[in-house]
Amino acid sequence: MALKLNLKPGEKIVINGAVIVNGDRKASLAVKNFANILRETDVMQEEDADTPTKRAYFAAQLMLLDPEHRTDYEEPFRRRMKDLLGAFTNVEILGLLEQALQHHADGDHYKILAVLRKVIKYEEVLLQAIEARPLPPLMEVEENPRTKEDR
Numbered sequence: 001m002a003l004k005l006n007l008k009p010g011e012k013i014v015i016n017g018a019v020i021v022n023g024d025r026k027a028s029l030a031v032k033n034f035a036n037i038l039r040e041t042d043v044m045q046e047e048d049a050d051t052p053t054k055r056a057y058f059a060a061q062l063m064l065l066d067p068e069h070r071t072d073y074e075e076p077f078r079r080r081m082k083d084l085l086g087a088f089t090n091v092e093i094l095g096l097l098e099q100a101l102q103h104h105a106d107g108d109h110y111k112i113l114a115v116l117r118k119v120i121k122y123e124e125v126l127l128q129a130i131e132a133r134p135l136p137p138l139m140e141v142e143e144n145p146r147t148k149e150d151r
Contacts, residue, residue: 061113
């Protein structure tokens with residue numbers, strides 16, 4: 001079954017590591033066999049990988065876009081996923097992270113990205129909630145009133 005891609009004017013797409021830029025009109029492509037494909041809107045720049053989930057996404061993206069050096073990105077990806085599994089407590093998010101790890105085991109790096117995009121949205125909501133909540137004032141710690149002899 002062919003994958004049909006509808007491209008907007010000027011839209012970029014990466015196919016097997018090659019960046020393809022559409023011309024000044026809409027275009028349709030049909031990909032008849034397996035290829036590593038990533039749309040411009042799904043590409044994350046390194047400087048945008050500024051949260052734990054985004055760093056895992058970026059590592060998975062590198063595995064997809066640079067298969068010749070995939071092993072270089074395996075350990076950073078696994079380490080970040082382990083950290084995420086230890087940080088999140090939401091059962092649905094933990095399930096998504098497990099799905100991402102299964103896709104990794106299956107070698108389906110595009111599906112890792114699709115799953116991690118959902119986790120990124122949740123992470124953004126959490127971070128916004130933290131930013132919206134006022135932090136408690138710093139409290140000076142009183143020195144223990146005990147004397148040195150009591151210690």
